[in-house]
Amino acid sequence: EDQVTQSPEALRLQEGESSSLNCSYTVSGLRGLFWYRQDPGKGPEFLFTLYSAGEEKEKERLKATLTKKESFLHITAPKPEDSATYLCAVPSGSARQLTFGSGTQLTVLP
């Protein structure tokens, strides 16, 4: 059964304190790994798609990396506006369904 596990469940950082979020997955044949950001009361907002082990993508203070078993979302010098829940997802079944992790709730304190 395809599974996605995110850790930690919650993370509190001081502004400027860099850290990483983890997304580990077990799927038969990776067909993409997706990172989303979700603010309270809003829908998930697309951040990155990674397709191959070794691939990296960056956007402002965020950098996503991918290995054969996990993905990391590195946050460099975060700001309070980076506070959100970060979700990762992988295609499963016939690739039509995304299996989501339960998310990491990030709080960045000023």
Added chain:
Amino acid sequence: NAGVTQTPKFQVLKTGQSMTLQCAQDMNHNSMYWYRQDPGMGLRLIYYSASEGTTDKGEVPNGYNVSRLNKREFSLRLESAAPSQTSVYFCASSERVYRGRGTDTQYFGPGTRLTVL
């Protein structure tokens, strides 16, 4: 572009009532999806439509029906609402389900918060 829009934003139903959640996208995407999000359960796929004229069940389809009205619109119907259907419902769309290198990115709407009493 508005992206993916959903109506209504909030809804309260009594057990046994019916309602339809509406979703529209203006990105000319072929594929559309309905998810529900519950605390501790993450997002789970209810139904999807790979292209206009087709619909298929996802992980949790029981108690729901869908209609792909045209390329832009995909509705979700609860025929007889139950308290277990209290959730936040998200519609999403993607250009297509699958490309040569992998699954296409899905873009989400703002959600409908449904409470069934």
